[in-house]
Amino acid sequence: MIARVIVTPKAVVNDPQGITVKQGLASLGFREVSDVRVGKYIEVTLDTTSEHEARQRVEEMCRQLLANHVIEDFRFEVTRDGHHR
Amino acid sequence: MIARVIVTPKAVVNDPQGITVKQGLASLGFREVSDVRVGKYIEVTLDTTSEHEARQRVEEMCRQLLANHVIEDFRFEVTRDGHHR
Amino acid sequence: MSIRQIDERKLREVALTPDEYKAIVEQLKRAPNEVELGMLGVLWSEHCSYKSSKALLRRLPSTGAAVLQGPGENAGAVEIGEGWAVVFKIESHNHPSAIEPYQGAATGVGGIIRDVIAMGARPVALLDSLRFGPLPESSRHFEGVVAGIGGYGNCMGIPTVGGEVYFEDCYASNPLVNAMCVGLVRSDQLKRARAEGAGNRLLLVGADTGRDGIHGASFASLELDENSAERRPAVQVGNPFLEKCLLEACMDLTHTDAVVAIQDLGAAGLTSAVAECAGRVPGAGAVIDVARVPRRERGMTPYDVMLSESQERMLVVVQRGREREVESIFHAWDLTSAVIGEVTEDGQLTVVDGDEEVARLPVRLLTDGAPVRRLVAFAPEPPFGLDVDALPPVVDPGATLLRLLSSPNLCSRRGVIRRYDHMVGDATVVPPGGDAAMLRVKGTRIGLAVTTDCNSRYCHLDPHLGAQLAVAEAARNIVATGAKPLAVTDCLNFANPDRPEVYWEMEETIAGLAYACRALDVPIVSGNVSLYNDSNGESAIYPTPVVGMVGLIDDYGKRLGAGFRQDGDFVLLIGSSHNDLGGSEYLKVEHGYVAGRPPVLDLQREQAVNRLILAAAQAGLLHSAHDCAEGGMLVALAESCLLGGLGVRCPAVRPEPPLRLDAAFFGESPSRYIVSVPSRAMPEVQSLARRHHVEISLLGLAGGNVLEFEGQLKLSLAELREAWEVMVR
Amino acid sequence: MKFGVVVFPGTWSDRDCGWVVDQVLGAELVYLWHKDTDLKGCDCVILPGGFAYGDYLRTGAIARFAPIMEQVGEFADRGGLVWGICNGFQVLCEAGLLPGALVRNASLEFRCEWTNLLVERTDLPFTAACDEREVLRIPISHGEGSYFADPATLSRMEQRGQVLFRYCDKDGRVVPGANPNGSLHNIAGIVNTRGNVLGMMPHPERCAEAELGGTDGLKLFRSVAGGAVKVLVS
Numbered sequence A, B: 001m002i003a004r005v006i007v008t009p010k011a012v013v014n015d016p017q018g019i020t021v022k023q024g025l026a027s028l029g030f031r032e033v034s035d036v037r038v039g040k041y042i043e044v045t046l047d048t049t050s051e052h053e054a055r056q057r058v059e060e061m062c063r064q065l066l067a068n069h070v071i072e073d074f075r076f077e078v079t080r081d082g083h084h085r
Numbered sequence C: 001m002s003i004r005q006i007d008e009r010k011l012r013e014v015a016l017t018p019d020e021y022k023a024i025v026e027q028l029k030r031a032p033n034e035v036e037l038g039m040l041g042v043l044w045s046e047h048c049s050y051k052s053s054k055a056l057l058r059r060l061p062s063t064g065a066a067v068l069q070g071p072g073e074n075a076g077a078v079e080i081g082e083g084w085a086v087v088f089k090i091e092s093h094n095h096p097s098a099i100e101p102y103q104g105a106a107t108g109v110g111g112i113i114r115d116v117i118a119m120g121a122r123p124v125a126l127l128d129s130l131r132f133g134p135l136p137e138s139s140r141h142f143e144g145v146v147a148g149i150g151g152y153g154n155c156m157g158i159p160t161v162g163g164e165v166y167f168e169d170c171y172a173s174n175p176l177v178n179a180m181c182v183g184l185v186r187s188d189q190l191k192r193a194r195a196e197g198a199g200n201r202l203l204l205v206g207a208d209t210g211r212d213g214i215h216g217a218s219f220a221s222l223e224l225d226e227n228s229a230e231r232r233p234a235v236q237v238g239n240p241f242l243e244k245c246l247l248e249a250c251m252d253l254t255h256t257d258a259v260v261a262i263q264d265l266g267a268a269g270l271t272s273a274v275a276e277c278a279g280r281v282p283g284a285g286a287v288i289d290v291a292r293v294p295r296r297e298r299g300m301t302p303y304d305v306m307l308s309e310s311q312e313r314m315l316v317v318v319q320r321g322r323e324r325e326v327e328s329i330f331h332a333w334d335l336t337s338a339v340i341g342e343v344t345e346d347g348q349l350t351v352v353d354g355d356e357e358v359a360r361l362p363v364r365l366l367t368d369g370a371p372v373r374r375l376v377a378f379a380p381e382p383p384f385g386l387d388v389d390a391l392p393p394v395v396d397p398g399a400t401l402l403r404l405l406s407s408p409n410l411c412s413r414r415g416v417i418r419r420y421d422h423m424v425g426d427a428t429v430v431p432p433g434g435d436a437a438m439l440r441v442k443g444t445r446i447g448l449a450v451t452t453d454c455n456s457r458y459c460h461l462d463p464h465l466g467a468q469l470a471v472a473e474a475a476r477n478i479v480a481t482g483a484k485p486l487a488v489t490d491c492l493n494f495a496n497p498d499r500p501e502v503y504w505e506m507e508e509t510i511a512g513l514a515y516a517c518r519a520l521d522v523p524i525v526s527g528n529v530s531l532y533n534d535s536n537g538e539s540a541i542y543p544t545p546v547v548g549m550v551g552l553i554d555d556y557g558k559r560l561g562a563g564f565r566q567d568g569d570f571v572l573l574i575g576s577s578h579n580d581l582g583g584s585e586y587l588k589v590e591h592g593y594v595a596g597r598p599p600v601l602d603l604q605r606e607q608a609v610n611r612l613i614l615a616a617a618q619a620g621l622l623h624s625a626h627d628c629a630e631g632g633m634l635v636a637l638a639e640s641c642l643l644g645g646l647g648v649r650c651p652a653v654r655p656e657p658p659l660r661l662d663a664a665f666f667g668e669s670p671s672r673y674i675v676s677v678p679s680r681a682m683p684e685v686q687s688l689a690r691r692h693h694v695e696i697s698l699l700g701l702a703g704g705n706v707l708e709f710e711g712q713l714k715l716s717l718a719e720l721r722e723a724w725e726v727m728v729r
Numbered sequence D: 001m002k003f004g005v006v007v008f009p010g011t012w013s014d015r016d017c018g019w020v021v022d023q024v025l026g027a028e029l030v031y032l033w034h035k036d037t038d039l040k041g042c043d044c045v046i047l048p049g050g051f052a053y054g055d056y057l058r059t060g061a062i063a064r065f066a067p068i069m070e071q072v073g074e075f076a077d078r079g080g081l082v083w084g085i086c087n088g089f090q091v092l093c094e095a096g097l098l099p100g101a102l103v104r105n106a107s108l109e110f111r112c113e114w115t116n117l118l119v120e121r122t123d124l125p126f127t128a129a130c131d132e133r134e135v136l137r138i139p140i141s142h143g144e145g146s147y148f149a150d151p152a153t154l155s156r157m158e159q160r161g162q163v164l165f166r167y168c169d170k171d172g173r174v175v176p177g178a179n180p181n182g183s184l185h186n187i188a189g190i191v192n193t194r195g196n197v198l199g200m201m202p203h204p205e206r207c208a209e210a211e212l213g214g215t216d217g218l219k220l221f222r223s224v225a226g227g228a229v230k231v232l233v234s
């Protein structure tokens, strides 16, 4: 199983990195960019057969370690194989 | 338009963060985790109507700024609205 | 056996010439196999074999009463008293940094730290000597490199206390990133990486081995060209956290006497680590089983494992039978370790994969076999001369001063310095920002001053004199803190030595270094050479011999800073000024060119001036000292004001002919200092100066918040600071 | 008075804190290994600065799960003194022993420089030896020291006087220009409601001796030591 976890800064938390990237893009001529948020992407490979169980475990990992609920939101998807969508 | 860009360390490249997070998860009892890779998630909002054009532009952004082609790969999806899947 | 039997492509891939291949075949009396060819390729690369510079390097003085370890080990070591030794070395990471600035610089820092650890010393300071093309074009290099150095050093908890940053056109496509590490060890605990004792075990510890930087060493010895892209995987990602654990575990090794030697893995990975370790012991050899090497990736071949340059790995030679004892120390830090082989006495480096032998080469062939390259030197046309008398006189010295203070090479480095943790360790008693930094040796009163210096413009105009001036400036920066120059490590950065004018630069530079180090009595105990800083043969860099110097003061309570401290202090210029405008920052900034001869240097006078400063400092007569470097007397004076937050009032300067006003203000005559002296101490300072036959002149009185030369210039500290801190966001 | 200094893999201020406690303050010192499960009877636990576990993922995220942290949590609940410095502050937030979180500096740059701190309370063991609204000069050294808490939490903290140190100018004015990292309300250090757990980004252990540029840091160590131990050097 592969879990693809996306962790993003909460909207209330200001995201200087996002702002800087946006400015960087603008200075490169990408003026159509109106907003940028920068978060984390975490790919977890699990030796589990049950997709259901995998989901529960990954949910646990996120709550305990992968994300900090004070400043971050998380979401994830679990797929059987390595295919990217 | 919203582009969701995922930047990951190249498969051959050392990923200290992934290695350390994997050990962290193991010590928390998530022993079924066989591999962890940590990358970036970048959400770019564009004022563009054409999805096709957006794709081309985001591709450009990744090449020029968002990803470091020396050590990172990138992939992205472009959607009309803010919905996550 | 002839060259035709191997195709040229394979040779190019391992960066061996047909002649070198012939030499291999002759000495082996057979053709090397794939693995052997790869191993020889990396060890015979310029980076590992020094085949183009060896002959010249022998001319450098490397001995001295206090020297415990000169060149040849992982780092040099010098006795500093009370049972302590200082260990230090400088190394370049130019090519990787050109391609991936952050990781290139970071892994450069990681590498030099491991060299110091291998000597059994605890790293206590880092310095970084950096050169880039002009901003903003080179800001990607500049920002990435500074971030990378901080990223690694800060995470390791080793303060970065010094360095340099220069911006010059010639570095646009060949930035220079030289990192220096300084460590401390009890003299009797000093380690040497010698594979003694047949049967002793080879323990590989730290990171798992991946396909990192295969051919990195040979890559570092090639000019950057359009194909560099394909060699890009040679750039790696460092793991400072792992190295920190490695550091602490290696420090804990002092708890056991089971360790025979420690050797870091750097360029050419396992191959070079084992070969060097065995090579230092006559007749010694080693057997390695690649199957026992912990891997990060699947499907790695013996070739991959032997050539991998994965970072954060150490090789430890352990007494046979005591592996467990040593491994337990690494396991306490959650580090993986594996016994991968043992020391032999057959003088061969044998590589097996399980029970299959995959390579067997004489250690000597690997370490000393590379044919020394005999290169031609040819003096190029001397650069433009300079007719000083033809220069228009300086109109508005104040305006010129502001332009100089805000010029990229002279402006405040605070923006860089504060991105480095320069305080961790509670030992930084003179912080970066002035001349040399100083670290105290805890538990003693001993202070260690450290600096890196090189004005490559001087070297470009006259490599022999330029090299001398680099040594002299380093010494001056040390002396300005009240410390006595102790020893040197050098990083020689050049373009492609196959070009006669470049090889000539190397000859001249090394001769100049040797001459100055002898005259100032500072041995060179370690160093590094980086060649081919020369993309596509165009845009060759200036010859850049970076001098890293360590100095010693027996009581750091007597140390000096560069900034003025006391209202009413007398401000003196120590040393004499001449029309030294050649290659000056003034000439570049105000007149737009690099020309003329570098300042004349009289090493006897240099010594006299340094002795005077040290005597006065020892006697506690000085409140501050700052050497005059780029920008000359007036820039140095302004820096002393800004660093101390105190102005200075001076009568007009009326130079004695033939000395010109512009030269008096902005000329770069060496052997000069700006000092501040409490009035009561003036008589003693004057008599000291007489005794040392050193010219001193009273510039003015410290105090207030303006820098003034009556009727010539008057600037508030605020104005000066605004100009000086242009690069501080 | 016995100080315990916790050592995680990647910690580096442990030796500096140890030096000050032992060599400067002259108090009793014990190092606490992250794998330890008892606090060796110390009266104050210091979580020092560094990059525990490389600060990978998030600062302090992995360290908070170290075995020793359970003891530290219980010790705090019993009212024991817990003092997180820099990385230690980050660990305490991750562990939930202090509210809020520390995020990337607004400049996105690591910053090592001297700052001025306004002492907001002197009725706590950590600042007992300071004067009312004293300004302390103490250096910072971090890349992720920008304090964040949601508005509700923040105002609750302010009401309860949980903000102990704020970045200010040399005259004690809490102004944006004195804020080195973008912390909300210029927050440099906070305590829990009970006042026995302190987290601060600046490094007092780096300014306990004049030769290092200042001695204001020693005031905090003295406060904790309650003047009970006599100072060897200063």
Ligand SMILES: Nc1ncnc2c1ncn2[C@@H]1O[C@H](COP(=O)(O)OP(=O)(O)O)[C@@H](O)[C@H]1O
Residues within 6 Å of the ligand: C127, C128, C129, C130, C160, C161, C162, C163, C164, C165, C413, C416, C417, C420, C431, C432, C433, C434, C435, C436, C437, C452, C453, C477, C629, C630
């Ligand atoms: N890259 C750097 N890293 C750390 N410190 C630096 C760096 N560049 C300059 N510095 C510090 O800034 C101060 C001024 O640098 P520089 O002008 O080269 O001094 P000098 O002219 O005395 O050699 C010195 O203390 C130096 O160590």
Ligand SMILES: [Mg+2]
Residues within 6 Å of the ligand: C434, C435, C436, C477, C626, C627, C628, C629
């Ligand atoms: Mg100087």
